[in-house]
Amino acid sequence: MSPHAGTSPATTHPASPAPSPSDAAEVLARGIGRRGLLRAAAGVGGLAAAGAGGIAASAPAWGATTALPPVLQPLRRAPARETYVRCDPATALWGRLPNRRTDPVARVTSGAVLTMDAVSHEGLLEDQGKDPLAYFTSFGVRPQDVLEDAVGVAARTAHDGPGPHVVTGPVAVRGAQPGDVLKVEVLGLAPRVPYGVISNRHGRGALPGEYPEAWTGDPALAPYLNVGGNVSVFTPVETSDRGLVGAMPGPVTARFPLQPFLGTMGVARDTGVTVDSVPPTDAGGNLDVRDVGVGATLYLPVRVPGALFYVGDPHMAQGDGEVALTAMEGSLRARLRLSVVRPGDGAPLQTATRPFAETPEHWLPIGLSDPDGPVGGQVTDVGVAVKDAVRAALAFLTDDLGMEGPVAYAYLSAATDFTLSQVVDRTTGVHARIRKADFAG
Numbered sequence: 385m386s387p388h389a390g391t392s393p394a395t396t397h398p399a400s401p402a403p404s405p406s407d408a409a410e411v412l413a414r415g416i417g418r419r420g421l422l423r424a425a426a427g428v429g430g431l432a433a434a435g436a437g438g439i440a441a442s443a444p445a446w447g448a449t450t451a452l453p454p455v456l457q458p459l460r461r462a463p464a465r466e467t468y469v470r471c472d473p474a475t476a477l478w479g480r481l482p483n484r485r486t487d488p489v490a491r492v493t494s495g496a497v498l499t500m501d502a503v504s505h506e507g508l509l510e511d512q513g514k515d516p517l518a519y520f521t522s523f524g525v526r527p528q529d530v531l532e533d534a535v536g537v538a539a540r541t542a543h544d545g546p547g548p549h550v551v552t553g554p555v556a557v558r559g560a561q562p563g564d565v566l567k568v569e570v571l572g573l574a575p576r577v578p579y580g581v582i583s584n585r586h587g588r589g590a591l592p593g594e595y596p597e598a599w600t601g602d603p604a605l606a607p608y609l610n611v612g613g614n615v616s617v618f619t620p621v622e623t624s625d626r627g628l629v630g631a632m633p634g635p636v637t638a639r640f641p642l643q644p645f646l647g648t649m650g651v652a653r654d655t656g657v658t659v660d661s662v663p664p665t666d667a668g669g670n671l672d673v674r675d676v677g678v679g680a681t682l683y684l685p686v687r688v689p690g691a692l693f694y695v696g697d698p699h700m701a702q703g704d705g706e707v708a709l710t711a712m713e714g715s716l717r718a719r720l721r722l723s724v725v726r727p728g729d730g731a732p733l734q735t736a737t738r739p740f741a742e743t744p745e746h747w748l749p750i751g752l753s754d755p756d757g758p759v760g761g762q763v764t765d766v767g768v769a770v771k772d773a774v775r776a777a778l779a780f781l782t783d784d785l786g787m788e789g790p791v792a793y794a795y796l797s798a799a800t801d802f803t804l805s806q807v808v809d810r811t812t813g814v815h816a817r818i819r820k821a822d823f824a825g
Contacts, residue, residue, distance in 0.1 A: 452623060483659050486692060503531065545659075568684065663758050799822060
C-alpha cells in the first residue's frame, strides 16, 4: 500500500483561474506553435512594459529590502479558492519520488492554482543529527524560527528512499493522461526561513575523492564538519542594497544575491519500483535548472493517469554546475498553476518525451546524460548531456519555430549559451538559453 493511502492532508477550496495576465504575458505563457512562439518572442518587450500585469508580478519582493522576510510556518488553512498542500508526514516522501502506485495527496482540475510547501532536507539528514531543532539552534537560530514541518518530517517520516530529498506530493490533475503534457507555471516563490545550508559529502560533488577528504583533521575547519567528516556550511540570509543575499561565514565573507527556485519538479514515472530522488529523468525530477524561478514555465510529459506532480529540493541560490554537491538549500513556499496541454498545442513538440522550460526571456531546451536514470549508480559524461541539449535545441528551432536545419545549427553556435545545469546528480544536465528577443522580428 502507498504510504499516502487513506490520507487527506491537503486543504482544498474550489479552484478558480487566477486573474488574467497581460496579453504579452499570456503569449509568453503559451509559448507554443510556430506562430505562437514567434509572437511570444515579439512580446518580450511588451511584458517588460506590462509590469504588474505580467505573470512575474506575483513574485515576492527579492529586490532591495530593509527587513528579512518572516518565517513561514505551515498554514492553518488554505488561501481562498485555492488548494494548499503542506509538507508533513502525511504528504512527504523522503529520498524517493512518486511512482504509478503512489496515492495522490490532493486532486485539482486543469488550470488550478495551488500553494505547495517545500521543506529542505538540509538540517534533517542523518549526518546532521536528524534533529533540525537542535541543528539550526546550534547556529543561533531561535527555536520559533525552525519550521514545524521540518521537525515533524525528521521525526516521523521514514527516510526509505536512496536519495536525500524531502518531496511534497503527489498532486493528481484531473483528466491528465499519458501523451498529455503538464504545464507548470511558477507564479510565486517565498523563502520560508532566513537561512540555508550548502553541503559537500564524501563521494559526491564535482571532485569526489578530493573533497571533503582534504579538510579532514584540520582543527580550524572543524566547525564545518558533520558526522563522518561531511561538510555543511550554514548560510544566513541578510539584507543589503542589492536586496536579500546569502552571507558566507568565515574570515572572508562573500555575499551573493538570492535566486530561489525548486530544484525538483516532476511527474510520476510509469513504474512500480522505487524511484531515486537524485538523478533527473525524462519525467523531470531533480533537474536543478536555476532559471526555472518565478515567471518560468516547465513542461513535463505525462506518464501515468493524473500526472502525479510533486516538488522538492528548494533552493535559495545556485551557481550553474552546483559543483560542491548542493545549492544554498532553504525551504520555500511555491504558488503554481498546473494545466494539461498537448505537444504542439500548448507545449513544444518535444515535450511528448522530455522536459522543456521557458522564461520570459529564454526558451530552455534541457539535455540529460541519461534520461532513463544512471545504470548502477554510475556518473554519466557531461559531454553526453551537451549533445542531448544541442539535439533538443536544434529540434525546437526546426520543428517548432520552422528554421531550416543548417541555419538553426549555425544560430546555436553563434548565439546560444549551453549551460551546465548541474554535474552532481549522477545524470548530468545541460540546458540551452535561446533568446526570445532574437526572434522578435
